[in-house]
Amino acid sequence: MKIRKLFSLIAFVLALALVFSACGGAQTPAQTDPPQTQAQDTPTETEAPPAEAEPVTITYCNFNSSGGNEETLAKMVAAFEAEYPNIKIEVETIGYDDYFTQMQTRVAGGTAPDCYELNIENFAAYANKGLLAEITGVDVSGLNDTALNAFNVDGKQYGLPESFSNVVLIYNKDLFDQAGVDYPTDDWTQADLQNAAEKIRALGDDIYGIWQPITYNEFFKVVAQYGGALLNEDKTAFTINSPENLEAAQTLIDRVLVSNVQPNAVQQGGMGDWDMFMSGRLGMIPTGIWAFQTFTDGCDFAWDIAVEPGSTQKATHFFSNCVVMNPETEHPQEVATWLAWLASSTASADIRLEAGWDLPALKDLDALSSYLEITPPDNREAVFESLNYLVLPPVIEDYALMSDIITQKLAAAADGTITAQEALDQAQAECEAQIDLG
Amino acid sequence: MKKATKDNLKRQGAGLLTASPFLLPSLAGMVIFSLLPLLISGMISLTDWNGLDKLTDPDFFQKHFIGLDNFRAILTSKEFWNALGNTAEYIVLYIPSMLAASLLVAYLLSRPRRGIGFFRVIYYIPVLTSWVAASLIWKSVLAPQYGALNGILGFFGIEGPGWLLDEHWAMPAIVLVSVWKDAGFFGLILLSGIVGINKTYYEAASIDGAGGWTKFLKITLPLLTPSIFYVLIVGMINSFQLFPQIMIMTGGGPNGATQVMVERIYNYGFRYYRMGYAAAFSWILFAIIMVFTAIQMKGQERWVHYDD
Numbered sequence: 001m002k003i004r005k006l007f008s009l010i011a012f013v014l015a016l017a018l019v020f021s022a023c024g025g026a027q028t029p030a031q032t033d034p035p036q037t038q039a040q041d042t043p044t045e046t047e048a049p050p051a052e053a054e055p056v057t058i059t060y061c062n063f064n065s066s067g068g069n070e071e072t073l074a075k076m077v078a079a080f081e082a083e084y085p086n087i088k089i090e091v092e093t094i095g096y097d098d099y100f101t102q103m104q105t106r107v108a109g110g111t112a113p114d115c116y117e118l119n120i121e122n123f124a125a126y127a128n129k130g131l132l133a134e135i136t137g138v139d140v141s142g143l144n145d146t147a148l149n150a151f152n153v154d155g156k157q158y159g160l161p162e163s164f165s166n167v168v169l170i171y172n173k174d175l176f177d178q179a180g181v182d183y184p185t186d187d188w189t190q191a192d193l194q195n196a197a198e199k200i201r202a203l204g205d206d207i208y209g210i211w212q213p214i215t216y217n218e219f220f221k222v223v224a225q226y227g228g229a230l231l232n233e234d235k236t237a238f239t240i241n242s243p244e245n246l247e248a249a250q251t252l253i254d255r256v257l258v259s260n261v262q263p264n265a266v267q268q269g270g271m272g273d274w275d276m277f278m279s280g281r282l283g284m285i286p287t288g289i290w291a292f293q294t295f296t297d298g299c300d301f302a303w304d305i306a307v308e309p310g311s312t313q314k315a316t317h318f319f320s321n322c323v324v325m326n327p328e329t330e331h332p333q334e335v336a337t338w339l340a341w342l343a344s345s346t347a348s349a350d351i352r353l354e355a356g357w358d359l360p361a362l363k364d365l366d367a368l369s370s371y372l373e374i375t376p377p378d379n380r381e382a383v384f385e386s387l388n389y390l391v392l393p394p395v396i397e398d399y400a401l402m403s404d405i406i407t408q409k410l411a412a413a414a415d416g417t418i419t420a421q422e423a424l425d426q427a428q429a430e431c432e433a434q435i436d437l438g
Numbered sequence: 439m440k441k442a443t444k445d446n447l448k449r450q451g452a453g454l455l456t457a458s459p460f461l462l463p464s465l466a467g468m469v470i471f472s473l474l475p476l477l478i479s480g481m482i483s484l485t486d487w488n489g490l491d492k493l494t495d496p497d498f499f500q501k502h503f504i505g506l507d508n509f510r511a512i513l514t515s516k517e518f519w520n521a522l523g524n525t526a527e528y529i530v531l532y533i534p535s536m537l538a539a540s541l542l543v544a545y546l547l548s549r550p551r552r553g554i555g556f557f558r559v560i561y562y563i564p565v566l567t568s569w570v571a572a573s574l575i576w577k578s579v580l581a582p583q584y585g586a587l588n589g590i591l592g593f594f595g596i597e598g599p600g601w602l603l604d605e606h607w608a609m610p611a612i613v614l615v616s617v618w619k620d621a622g623f624f625g626l627i628l629l630s631g632i633v634g635i636n637k638t639y640y641e642a643a644s645i646d647g648a649g650g651w652t653k654f655l656k657i658t659l660p661l662l663t664p665s666i667f668y669v670l671i672v673g674m675i676n677s678f679q680l681f682p683q684i685m686i687m688t689g690g691g692p693n694g695a696t697q698v699m700v701e702r703i704y705n706y707g708f709r710y711y712r713m714g715y716a717a718a719f720s721w722i723l724f725a726i727i728m729v730f731t732a733i734q735m736k737g738q739e740r741w742v743h744y745d746d
Contacts, residue, residue, distance in 0.1 A: 101708050107490050125711050129490050265603040265692075269583025400709040412693045417605070 057088040059113035063099035072355040114329040124395040132158040133327035138340035147361040159322030160343040161361035167317035171284045173302035188309035197261035200283035209261035210284040214414040216403040223248045224315035224391040241424035249420040305377040314389040398435045482717040489713030508718035531613040543625030548632045561622040573686035576615045605695045631665030663742040
């Protein structure tokens with residue numbers, strides 16, 4: 001008797017669970033009220049409503065506007081809706097820390113939005129797993145080719161670059177003056193950098209020439225400067241311990257362990273890299289252009305920027321977020337229209353620049369002229385000059401795993417536990433064992 | 439009397455029916471948020487699911503089923519044994535120091551003195567602090583060159599280690615922070631145990647001429663063993679589930695010295711897109727916790743004294 005009751009109870013609870021989950025899944029984004037007047041005046045017309053009079057609502061998820069630019073995005077949406085009255089955008093903004101776990105759950109649960117934002121690292125995982133739709137039927141010719149290419153898989157455009165950032169060499173002019181070294185120029189090499197760093201290091205016990213993180217993110221770029229790469233051309237094999245890569249790793253590590261122009265972890269003492277620069281104890285720091293505002297506010301000395309020095313060739317960082325389409329959307333054309341507008345229209349670019357958000361990934365740099373007028377840095381052109389030497393991260397499906405393995409091995413080498421050669425050999429072996437490049 | 443019991447039973451039967459609607463909310467919560475996920479994670483652990491492909495796909499298991507491969511791969515990986523070793527190091531350092539600290543807190547708080555309420559609050563504050571905030575603060579306290587701790591040590595002429603940046607000191611540093619955080623909570627549990635001890639034992643011992651230390655050793659400690667047992671079990675389970683402090687203070691570094699199981703599970707599930715592997719990993723963790731708890735339950739007969 002009791003047991004039967006218990007079972008019926010469980011059955012009821014399960015039924016309840018089903019109802020709940022069904023509710024979650026049934027929220028079709030396309031439900032919008034038809035224009036009121038029309039519905040009232042001619043109720044018979046509902047059988048065949050004119051397609052353009054029926055506004056379509058699409059859902060858009062993003063992380064990049066969280067923490068300061070929610071209103072900027074709202075402005076863009078308003079401008080878009082004014083231009084395309086038949087499309088309504090429902091924006092959902094999720095903080096970066098939760099964004100990717102949330103998206104993962106939604107995609108797996110079949111409740112992903114019509115379109116959303118991805119960073120370059122996660123893009124590959126999603127694209128290779130067939131979770132993205134090709135974006136077609138819209139004009140994207142205004143977008144930067146390198147950026148577009150980054151989100152093109154096997155000739156199909158699965159994502160549109162919506163913004164970009166890059167990295168330049170930021171330097172403390174006062175320290176250069178004190179050390180009597182010429183300021184960095186755009187054709188500096190790693191050797192020039194080393195020379196300047198040593199002279200600045202000599203200024204004091206607590207003053208260092210440079211700080212450059214010895215991590216995966218920095219490494220894939222520096223190996224490119226030495227003509228190396230982490231993967232072979234067609235991304236079928238790892239080439240982590242190649243001679244070029246070893247030279248790159250050795251250069252970075254020697255700056256900590258041999259010439260000590262870069263502080264080791266203990267010398268750095270838990271202080272953040274930007275804080276070290278702003279405290280006037282660093283000659284140079286290759287870092288993102290998103291540091292400009294912080295450095296403008298936080299530095300009481302003169303600073304400027306240059307294109308990052310190369311070695312056998314130049315190579316600079318490029319970070320981009322893209323917008324992608326859910327293949328299950330009911331309105332692919334409207335979604336593509338919105339995404340293309342968001343990424344490449346002048347209207348959207350103007351709003352973005354005016355708010356001092358990030359840079360639109362446009363081909364035509366004239367649109368960005370207002371950006372160049374802000375100082376410091378005086379040499380702001382270096383931001384665009386750097387675009388000529390972009391390297392893309394070696395995007396593979398198991399990107400996060402590869403980057404963690406390499407970062408871990410480099411860290412061990414940077415604190416002297418293993419040699420640079422051992423670090424790269426071990427990273428190569430572990431990546432080969434754990435990652436199937438297919 | 440007999441009749442009354444019968445009536446009670448009858449009423450109980452009817453009562454279950456009446457009670458069900460009231461039980462439903464919490465029961466539904468348990469089924470939806472604990473029982474179902476438990477079953478589903480068990481099934482996922484037998485697949486190569488990446489965490490992104492649709493779970494609702496009717497052919498899901500045909501496509502993804504790989505049997506016990508995940509378990510085999512985990513148990514033969516160096517990483518798993520490294521994480522387990524690090525967890526063991528944590529437990530060996532954490533359990534005794536946590537127990538000592540909690541006992542001290544409980545003992546101090548059990549002495550009648552002015553403003554005791556104030557001190558109880560002080561010791562309990564770390565417990566209420568969020569792990570994220572506490573970890574961030576400790577990270578700067580433990581910073582080798584400019585951190586407060588090494589500053590204080592330097593004052594006494596001791597050159598402090600690199601703490602979180604040093605392979606050998608990172609885990610002890612994590613233990614230190616965890617003890618600071620947990621001593622208040624476990625101390626409170628032990629305190630309630632101490633307060634519950636019958637005063638007459640102490641009076642009798644005083645008459646027999648026992649000193650403070652003897653009384654603590656011969657009366658307080660034995661009669662406190664049920665509370666200590668509880669503290670040990672909970673402390674052990676928490677140790678195996680060690681995560682937020684690691685995530686924020688070291689991220690598993692330096693050089694993998696603080697990699698622990700939950701940190702691996704998180705990374706495999708949500709960063710490396712290997713959800714099946716992560717699910718299997720968490721079932722292994724579950725089994726380990728289960729075994730250790732069972733051993734403790736079995737072992738308690740030898741040393742836990744219940745005062746009745």
